[in-house]
Amino acid sequence: xxxxxxxxxxxxxxxxxxxxxxxxxxxxxxxxxxxxxxxxxxxxxxxxxxxxxxxxxxxxxxxxxxxxxxxxxxxxxxxxxxxxxxxxxxxxxxxxxxxxxxxxxxxxxxxxxxxxxxxxxxxxxxxxxxxxxxxxxxxxxxxxxxxxxxxxxx
Amino acid sequence: xxxxxxxxxxxxxxxxxxxxxxxxxxxxxxxxxxxxxxxxxxxxxxxxxxxxxxxxxxxxxxxxxxxxxxxxxxxxxxxxxxxxxxxxxxxxxxxxxxxxxxxxxxxxxxxxxxxxxxxxxxxxxxxxxxxxxxxxxxxxxxxxxxxxxxxxxx
DNA sequence: ATTGTTTACCCACAATTACCCACAATATAT
DNA sequence: ATATATTGTGGGTAATTGTGGGTAAACAAT
Numbered sequence: 001x002x003x004x005x006x007x008x009x010x011x012x013x014x015x016x017x018x019x020x021x022x023x024x025x026x027x028x029x030x031x032x033x034x035x036x037x038x039x040x041x042x043x044x045x046x047x048x049x050x051x052x053x054x055x056x057x058x059x060x061x062x063x064x065x066x067x068x069x070x071x072x073x074x075x076x077x078x079x080x081x082x083x084x085x086x087x088x089x090x091x092x093x094x095x096x097x098x099x100x101x102x103x104x105x106x107x108x109x110x111x112x113x114x115x116x117x118x119x120x121x122x123x124x125x126x127x128x129x130x131x132x133x134x135x136x137x138x139x140x141x142x143x144x145x146x147x148x149x150x151x152x153x154x
Numbered sequence: 155x156x157x158x159x160x161x162x163x164x165x166x167x168x169x170x171x172x173x174x175x176x177x178x179x180x181x182x183x184x185x186x187x188x189x190x191x192x193x194x195x196x197x198x199x200x201x202x203x204x205x206x207x208x209x210x211x212x213x214x215x216x217x218x219x220x221x222x223x224x225x226x227x228x229x230x231x232x233x234x235x236x237x238x239x240x241x242x243x244x245x246x247x248x249x250x251x252x253x254x255x256x257x258x259x260x261x262x263x264x265x266x267x268x269x270x271x272x273x274x275x276x277x278x279x280x281x282x283x284x285x286x287x288x289x290x291x292x293x294x295x296x297x298x299x300x301x302x303x304x305x306x307x308x
Numbered sequence: 309a310t311t312g313t314t315t316a317c318c319c320a321c322a323a324t325t326a327c328c329c330a331c332a333a334t335a336t337a338t
Numbered sequence: 339a340t341a342t343a344t345t346g347t348g349g350g351t352a353a354t355t356g357t358g359g360g361t362a363a364a365c366a367a368t
Contacts, residue, residue: 004213009195010241011256015357019315023356027241047230092317094356116238119219123234137231148232152218154200169347173325177346246327248346 005033006054008117013127016113020104021096024052025115028122029095040122042103043086048129049107050099052122055088099124159187160208162271170267174258175250178206179269182276183249194276196257197240202283203261204253206276209242253278 012025024040032038032054041058045051053061065082068075085106089097099109107126114125138145166179178194186192186208195212199205207215219236222229239260243251253263261280268279292299 004216007216009216009237011238017357017359019359021357026355046224047227093319096356098315116234118230118233119216119237133227134231134234137228141228144228145232148222148229152215152232152236154205154215154236171347171349173349175347180345247329250346252325 005031006036006057007031007119008122009119010117012115014113014115015111016099016104016109020099020101021092022099022113022115022124023094023096024091024122026095028115028117029091037090039088039090040097041086041088042097042099043082044103044106045123047123047133049126050103050109050124052097052124054121057120058086058088159185160190160211161185161273162276163273164271166269168267168269169265170253170258170263174253174255175246176253176267176269176278177248177250178245178276180249182269182271183245191244193242193244194251195240195242196251196253196278198257198260199277201277201287203280204257204263204278206251206278208275211274212240212242 008028008031010025010027014023014025016022029038032040033056036055039055041053041055043051043053061082065079068079070076070079085103087100091097103109107124108129109124109126112127114127114130116123116125116130162182162185164179164181166181168177168179170176183192186194187210190209193209195207195209197205197207215236219233222233224230239257241254245251257263261278262283263278263280266281268281268284270277270279270284
């Protein structure tokens with residue numbers, strides 16, 4: 001019945017309403033471990049999308065950041081940019097979370113959104129952005145992609 | 155009485171009902187190891203068919219994906235495309251699983267389906283697609299095929 | 309305080325899914 | 339062969355899920 005806790009797979013299509021709310025797939029809500037207390041941490045992804053972490057997973061990232069020395073300027077910049085756009089969100093009784101307009105703009109999200117399980121995190125994409133980025137990666141680095149496919153035995 | 159756990163062989167013909175449910179052959183259900191908790195993971199195959207993994211087999215793939223660094227865009231694309239169409243399904247009291255319309259379309263499945271044991275996974279095919287792909291491979295790469303036949307002593 | 313705006317918390321409802329039960333066809337046992 | 343269990347297929351019903359919107363509390367600015 002339950003997969004690994006805090007493990008997410010699959011693609012789902014949802015609509016973002018006027019208030020900026022999106023549904024979190026029921027499956028993802030159920031596989032979110034109880035100690036996360038129904039909260040995710042959302043932030044900017046490395047791609048033009050929103051990254052959604054289970055709270056406990058994000059806390060590990062924060063702990064790692066604490067270990068970085070503040071003497072180095074580059075460390076401070078790294079910490080700043082990692083945490084800057086992150087905020088924790090709880091989902092409401094209907095299973096939705098609120099997205100800030102800052103994140104919505106960053107991911108170019110409008111009305112429709114794909115929510116994709118990325119094993120240990122979740123991504124929220126605008127459909128056309130997803131297609132664009134995916135196509136780009138596959139055409140530019142197709143040999144690297146094939147190398148991965150050889151390595152991971154499906 | 156039992157072959158190796160999580161090992162599947164043979165071909166079976168079933169019908170997909172209006173709700174998108176297909177039967178999993180009783181033989182396959184019985185050879186699914188108990189620790190899978192009656193769940194499979196279904197996803198797009200490399201051929202136009204549906205791939206069905208025992209849960210524990212799929213989790214090994216997920217673990218491999220977790221080890222890939224998220225810094226590389228091509229890695230993210232690979233993870234995304236591998237996991238994107240995957241979802242875990244439990245079979246009901248009658249031994250059926252539900253197939254999403256996304257996967258049904260991808261595999262061009264209509265009313266009839268062949269379910270084929272592929273040793274460590276299971277494939278679900280539309281009969282005519284299977285014939286087409288098989289014929290194509292055998293005519294185009296017949297010498298490679300023969301080389302394999304030499305290697306695997308039957 | 310008085311506004312206006314944003315956020316949190318409800319309720320409503322259509323659509324989908326999960327969970328049952330029925331039954332014919334096949335297989336197994338006595 | 340006859341009885342009994344198992345398997346494959348269909349369908350009904352209740353619960354869940356996704357989506358919209360309403361209202362009141364919290365907050366900000368004047």
